[in-house]
Amino acid sequence: MPELLIELFSEEIPARMQGAARDNLKKLVTDGLVEAGLTYASAQAFSTPRRLVLVLDGLSSESPTLREERKGPSVSAPEKALEGFLRSTGLTLDQLEKRADKKGEVWFAVMEKPGRQAPEIIAEVLEKVIRSFPWPKAMRWGAGSLRWVRPLHSILCLLSDEAGSTVVPLTVDGIVAGNTTAGHRFMAPAPFAVTGFEDYAAKLKAAKVVLDSAERAEMIWHDASQMAFAQGLELVEDKGLLNEVAGLVEFPVALMGAIAEDFLHLPPEVLQTSMKEHQKFFSVKNPKTGRIEGFVTVANRETADHGETILKGNLKVLSARLSDARFFWEHDLRLVKSEGLEGMGAGLVNVTFHNKLGSQKARIDRIEALAREIAPRVGAQPDLAAEAARVVKSDLRSAMVGEFPELQGLMGSYYAREAGLPDAVANACKGHYSPLGPSDEVPSEPVTVAVALADKIDTLTGFWAIDEKPTGSKDPFALRRAALGVIRLVLANGLRLPALETLREGASRHPEPAKGSIAWGANEIIEQKEPAWFVARDVLEFLHDRLKVFLKDEGIRHDVIDAVLAMPGSDDLTLVVKRAEALSAFLKTEDGGNLIQGFKRANNILTQAEAKDGVEYSYGADVKFAEAEEEKTLFAALDAAEAALAPAMAAEDFATAMAEMAKLRAPIDAFFTAVQINAENAIVRRNRLNLLSRIRQICLSVADLTKLEG
């Protein structure tokens, strides 16, 4: 079975695009070939900065012949019918066959689509793939019209088997496919011909090109960590950087250098970020001091001087970069010393946060006020929370964050310490952005929590007030993330935060929402509520939606959450989750499942009776009208349950409450088996309906079980 080798050789492909390009090439070519009737045994794709490569093994040499038969009109049918059939099949009358059918003779069209040779199919598929390749950004070059990520120079397209290899005839925008490629740009630039993948891989290796990016990454990691280890140091792991660097070189050569003494006092994060962002250096740590003391750079070649010139050049650039970083650091420290951290942020008054939500300073003022209100609810000192809120964004005006935005928060912590601010404030600078994602660590220090909540709630209520809510996949202000942040902060810290009131406080500092952007009290008594309340209610609903997604990931069914959210106190997220967890566990027990059935039966009978009689049966069941033993037992069981449930519910011990409720299962089942609710005697009937109502009340006191499915 033949092997197909494709190489698309171009100018340097951006490192970040190579992985997806490999996958796309493999998928698009194999899909195209399979669709055209070819089969293959295995496929592998590779990339270097200058080439995308695909090799297919066990490719069939032609597509099968396809035969299609179509039944036409009867031979005796009118001419029109026959004409139509000829038109639809594209055949002439003499090409049709007459065949006997149950109803007489009928015209048959037998169409044969002959199989095609692999080269023809490959050429067609590959050209289409090249012309429509899904690069994130593509370009034209020269006077041509082809689009590729960077100018495409050559196409190697070779079919080979035991008998030898042949070039697949193909021309794309003037580029004629062949069997040649070139080696490393500097170390082995001469073109060479290949006969198949094995030959290609071997010759590339000799021409100083490591084809497989995973192998390049492995080489880099291995060499770099060995070098560090040899000096008693350790390489700081960075998978993203490793992949990127592996996409920047065809022949990786790791070189290690030391950071000059004058820069070692800079915060390690600053050293690391500067080296990574500007120069794609790995950081090397001294495990004894914990400091970043060295770096590894990866060159794309070997040199006669073993990289000495290259390392020297890199050191020079590093020194210029770190001089900048040191300049920023010293500048910022001076500013903090003279103006304080709050003074550093003075310019935020001129920075627009959002044109409808005012400046960053206006935002900070809102967050400060809100943090002060939240503080006592999360165990933080209000003054301290307010102090933290005033300075947590100040570092946005620092020279360092201006250069490295990813250091926001962290620099604030450093500067807060330099300014002599309390630890709680310094920690809030770094921590108040957290949690940033579903797996990010959740802060627990009360001051940080207060500011983090205030920050997120201000954002949520603000964008809701100006009607910039997330829609579908669009969430430009990361409001889903902010909502998840609120949820995780509350839950992880077991906070009993009255969310609706807190959201209302947040919303009250924003412009009033425009009519129509918020459901202005469709079923509510509008005059009693201020606009902020409606914003708060809508944001709470959004929080509930995100909570459902969050709990679903924890294995809690959505109807369980609905049953819990229908209860009062649903803006207390900690309570909601406690209740939902207990209910979810309860439903998994046998008693639990059966009790729900009993409840539903009671509820149905009751609802029907109430509808029919036009009254509500909610009070007055009396044991003296009980006739059957099972009825009396149920009375006793309900008395016992009510007595046990009350303290458990008061203590929010939902597990105990539900266990108590579970004890009702047997008496309820027995009652339904033995007793007819709709008794002849009206008094007995009413008494029984009122008894059912007690079941309903008890059951509904833990959650709205009517929302449960099944």
Added chain:
Amino acid sequence: MAAPRSFQEIILRLMTYWASKGCAVLQPYDMEVGAGTFHPATTLRSLGNRPWAAAYVQPSRRPTDGRYGENPNRLQHYYQYQVLIKPSPPDLQALYLGSLEAIGIDLNLHDIRFVEDDWESPTLGAWGLGWEVWCDGMEVSQFTYFQQVGGHDCHPVSGELTYGLERLAMYVLGIDHVMDMPFNDPDSPIPLKYGDVFRQTEEEYSRHNFDAATTEMLLRHFEDAEAECEKILSFPADDPNTGKRIVMAHPAYDQCIKASHLFNLLDARGVISVTERQAYIGRVRALAKKCADAFVQTEAGGYVAEAQA
């Protein structure tokens, strides 16, 4: 090839090299610009279908980068070396690497890398794809295939090379502070360093740009330039004096360049807020687009009169 000994020798070698590769060696544009790209030999000539090959030095001004001559490699006035070839030749990367060799960079000892860097000029309504070229981790050039300029698709595509001359020369000459770099041959009877030529002007302009430039006047001039640009373009194509078709794309574009530089000065004076910034950039871009629209209506821009067509 022997190593160059001075800043000017590096410039001369680049001139000689690109002349030998067929480029017209032009002189700097006689207006204040932020980068070599603003020279009409790049901005306007990258439009239309006529072939073009030019190389030139362009003094460039970035008022916000002023450091009073103290920073080792930041200047408010510096030189860019610019090459523009249309259509981009297939061996442009090799030609470029040849230019590095010409200025004394031994490709066998250094690590040259093409690292993704997409270029975009919001003020020119232009973008392209390419790289920043690294030599041993140092960015020494920008390499761009123009895709769009002034809102027009580039057809054919121009290849643009921009060398930051001071930085590149400092690297080649092994100098740590730009002011210490030999400007002419160090063995000349009167050896001059970069600082002898530019330290004082860096101080003067830094002070001027940050503190002295009169913002009200700059704002007024910005609006004048904007109005003048539009006015020039509002003239009909046919010139009543000569009876010829004369679309005044270049004079209009001069006003666009002026507006752009005035905006940079205003920015350095810190009087433009974040929101306003976008609006100003948008206004300059609108001018650039109109100039591009006008240029493609000229002969150099590929316009062919209907009678001749």
